[in-house]
Amino acid sequence: MSKKTYNSGEPSLGLELEEETATEQKDPVTVLGLTFANDDERREYFRAELRRKLPELRNIEGFPIGEDDDIIALSDPPYYTACPNPWLNDFIAEWEAEKKDLEAKGLRKTDFEVTEPYSADVSEGKSNSIYMAHSYHTKVPHPAIMRYLLHYTQPGDIVLDGFCGTGMTGVAANLCGSKSEVDGLKLSQAVAGCRHSICSDLSPIASFITYNFNTYFDAEKFNQQALHLISKVEKELSWLYETETESGGKAKVIYTVWSESFVCPNCGQTIAFAKVSDSNELQLRENFICENCSAIFSKRQAEKKFETVMVSDDIVNQNSLTPVLIRYELGQKQTFKKPTNFDDELCSRINSLPYSSALDSFILPDGVKTKELIQNGRIKASCIYTKRNLIAFEALWNAAKDLPLFRFVLTSVLVKTGSLLHNIGLKNGKINLAGALPNALFIPSMLAERNVFDLVRGKLKDILKIKLYPNRSGVNQIESATSLENLKDNSIDYIFIDPPFGANLMYSELNFIHESWLHLLTDNRSEAIENSIQHKNLFDYTSLMNKSLSEFYRVLKPGKWITIEFSNTSASVWNSIQTSIINSGFVVANVSALDKQQGSFNSQTTTTAVKQDLIISCFKPSEKLLEHFENMRQSDDNQNIFVSTQSFIEELLTRLPVIIVNEKKTTAVVERSPKILYDRLIAFFVQNGRQIPMDASEFQRFLRDTFVERDGMFFTAEQAIKYDDLRRQNPEMVSLALFVGSEADGVQWLKRELADKPQTYQDLQPKWMQDLVAPKKGDAIPELMQILEENFLKNEDSQWYIPDAENEADLEKVRTRRLLREFKTYVEAAEKPKGRIKEARLEALRTGFKNCYQEKDFATIVRVGDRIPQSLLTEDDVLLQYYDIATNRI
Incomplete structure (x- = not known):
């Protein structure tokens, strides 16, 4: 064995240590159709191949900053490459062939289809040995991910995590092969069997942690x-x-x-x-x-x-x-x-x-x-x-x-x-x-x-203490999610991601020390975050998430599902994510909660952080529906438009849960309401380059004529029968939620939520996000905390409650002063030459117009009214009334 000297001016620091080498499996190894005498030979062969491919791979987005030797030394190809992995499609071809063997053995179904999202709220703690073994900025406990994998996939399916972090999706996919682990989750109809994972991340340290978490080792x-x-x-x-x-x-x-x-x-x-x-x-x-x-x-x-x-x-x-x-x-x-x-x-x-x-x-x-x-x-x-x-x-x-x-x-x-x-x-x-x-x-x-x-x-x-299933079921790499060049179209069976959210975490900065030890740094140009030093604002973040989700849409097979974890308190980031999802082509089917129990450091120490994340379940439209839309491009007649609308809504309804049954309560499904269905229809038609087929009132008539209505929700005929049965079994079911599409809606929503008992911000925020919908164009809904502070009171336990009549009057005075201060900024903007007000808070405009009217300042009403979005002015009867009066009084 070779010797290596660690040089220092201190005599006792002159270490001469025999370099330790991992004891490898000496039996023959077969990978991607090639057989090697042992793992050492396999590694050296593929390292040589990787080195040969590096010049071409360097052109791919997300290639790390570092020398070739450091990339090769860190890699264990073809399973793990500290750069884009050029063998991904080879693995996929091999795994697809394995599916046929599993089907022949009765371990897979040829007609497997998931028609409903996993809608139950999930609660999983972090106290397992795998989760505790290595810290990272954010992680989803692998048992929680296993629940989604066992619902959306079957043995042999190919799973992608494009923001893999420490590789818990890979761990979950591997441990699905352990019957004892699967049985421990106590899920009905769960089928044990390894799923194959592709774990990808922009960060070298994240990929290194993922590799080690997903490589079986002899503990002794x-x-x-x-x-x-x-x-x-x-x-x-x-x-x-x-x-x-x-x-x-x-x-x-x-x-x-x-x-x-x-x-x-x-x-x-x-x-x-x-x-x-x-x-x-x-x-x-x-x-x-x-x-x-x-x-x-x-x-x-x-x-x-x-x-x-x-x-x-x-x-x-x-x-x-x-x-x-x-x-x-x-x-x-x-x-x-x-x-x-x-x-x-x-x-x-x-x-x-x-x-x-x-x-x-x-x-x-x-x-x-x-x-x-x-x-x-x-x-x-x-x-x-x-x-x-x-x-x-x-x-x-x-x-x-x-x-x-x-x-x-x-x-x-x-x-x-x-x-x-x-x-x-x-x-x-x-x-x-x-x-x-x-x-x-x-x-x-x-x-x-x-x-x-x-x-x-x-x-x-x-x-x-880490216990892994002894099976190498996945691969991982370093690559930007904005450009998954090494994956073919329609090649993935399921995607689970926990992406960055706005300015929550500065990953590349926080990883810098670790990555210095690896001699390999993150190329943060495509890092999807808000960061003033990188000159990235919310629009840049949204653009990067658009690119990433579009890539996920491209590689996911039609009719398959993507699960997106959301962890942020900002409504603007929530809207940004929803916009990116819709723009990419995915259809949102459900939003539920994921409680990681222990919570992050921030969620335990601040009153504005939340302990529950949200899980967004989306699907890529089926191949049949996509083909139908492609054929429809050739004709614009009314019959084709009607059939297209019916096909889309029918597919959407079949992929929505009938009701949501949790341990605490049974709730109606907000995604079945006419407003949400119409929003999904518009998004899908626009994404596919088609004109909107009908207005909201026509759509309501279409729903009533074509589907079955129950309690303000719409179902297929078969689903309506099931709903009636479930409704009889759950008479205490929570009715359809009040959507929050404006500030006024938000106040009413909070009054309903706080009617029975006071609640903390952490209690309210996940439910608020689930019921939040896009506001009118030009209207800016304040953050939840601002609405709480302006309209409600807080007790000594940091719980918000509805004020009594006297306090409510005092709150209204304070709120009016705040709204008038905000209105003043609109007045100042309107006084500037050619100044336009692209977005404004509707309640501030109403309060400002009212105050101007009382002071007979009609000119200001007209000046501001001419500079705000015309849709905001003409679609709000209060603003329009003040504006019309003011126009006639000047």
Whole structure:
């Protein structure tokens, strides 16, 4: 075996470690029709093929930023490529052939068809070993995804996740092959059997995590390899984590608490943020008392202390950090101590080492999330580590060159618990090793520097708990969802995605540190987010989602389904997603809830975040309907138009649930209402380049003449019989929802929801999103929180309730003042030469027109009325009345 030397100016840092290699399966391996003596031979063959294809692959959107050697080293082709995977269609052809064998064995149906969406709300916790093994910004628990896979697919089907993150869709597809896992979900008519997955993401670290989560390993063998590797490196570097006891003996450091330093605004004295008592208890300072001048001041009043340091060849000013408390282990006992001269000298010795890190080459990009790190002088990926932790991590990383699963262990602790981002908390005087704040790049004022070797051993235990089904059922790649060039049309059986939502998460910025270790960075040009630094607003986000969903529509087979998870509180982002779905050609069939129970960090700590995500179920129209529309292009006669309308509505109705039955309640299906059906019809005709076949009133007559109406909803004749039976069995069924298509609708909707009991924003928001429909053109519906604040009151438990008559009058006064302030902005816009008001809040216009009328300011009514969208003016009887009167009074 070869030797590799890790060079340093410290003699005991000159590691000579035997490079660890993964023990591979030595039996013959067959993949894509080719047979190899073993996995090593298979990998080397396909790596050579991948290298040959890289020049052409570099032209595909989403190709990562990095060198060819780093891409090849990270890849395990043809199953995993750290770039677009050129073998996807080859796998699909092989999997399609396998379907015939499964059908012959009775394990698949040739006439399998899903006519209704999975409409039940799903609640799945995150406390399973797979979910907890490796952190990421957002994840859907794999048991939740399994429920959708078992409903929409059958064994052997091909599943795509184009925003795969950590690859939980791949895990779910694989575990569908485990009868015990499937039985554990307690689903009726669920058929166990592996589904094949294609997991794709723009991020190199996401694809790397996906690869490891979806590659079966021998836990016992890997444990031996990993522990051997850790022991070898620790043997050479244990001196990094030594301290001296009171008796002069040596002990092992478990972690060191570091504190940011501040400068007294009065005399310039340095003061540490954290304070340690004489009994070695850590304390937070609510206010600083300067020991030099006795000045009392808060953290906000003080400035951070900075110190000049050399980072590679750059001289930078970094915020000063000081060790204030050490927890160490001696035998079986752990205790605390304040740093002594021994510890200060050790830190000085480590920091003086002429150590060169590979991470010094990766300069933090300007970004929304990286801004604070850069301001604190943390300009490179290496700057978010203490030097000793950086040395230890790099030694472990390099020693695991040929053991990707161990690097997977390392990536799970490199940032969250192994860096300067490691936040700590105090509860009843005890230190809580909380880890880095989720979805943030932030060095706290008080942090923990963990012993890397203990940290990695602890995480290794978590990884070893992963239980995967021993079958390689999927492949993954790095590619932008906006251009899935490696997938043929109509080749996928089902799609599950949890895409980015507006400005929720800055993935490429948050992934930068991890990806620096991989030497492969995200090309964020096609990253579908809102980001001011990338100059992407909501319109850019919508455009990127349009492109992505259009690609999903292209590759999905006709008549098949896509499930889209939505996690955002913004109505504008919700409307953007719905617009993108419709523009791509998909038809929305249902919106239900997904409760991940634990929730994200934000959902647990803020009152405006929600704990439930929404699940949007859509289908691609059947081949028969698409062919019918294509044939209809040749003729525009009324009979063809009627038949086309009937064909579309009939297919839509057959794909809607009759009613929705959940544990808590049974509800009517809002998608069966005339308004929603008409919206779907318009969208489909426009998407297919056809004129709208009829107006709303004609459509209502058509529905009544062609289908069966029940409780304001429409059904096929067969469905109506089923509905009547279900209605008798569920007499308490919740009636058809009140849609929110305007601000006034929203107020009435909230009054209905709050009539029985007060509710929190988190309770209301998922239901609000489900009942929200497109407003009139030009009308801007305020966000839910704004409507709540202007029309309702909140109790001490953060629950909103309907105010009594007296408070309601006070609220109306406050609301009127707010609306008039908003109306004033429209007046100012209307006074500008050639100024147009493209979008306005209808209630603000009504209030403003009313106020102008009372003050006899008719000119302002006319001026604003001439500048707002004419459809908004002419379709609202209140505005039009004021405008007509004002026109005659000028």
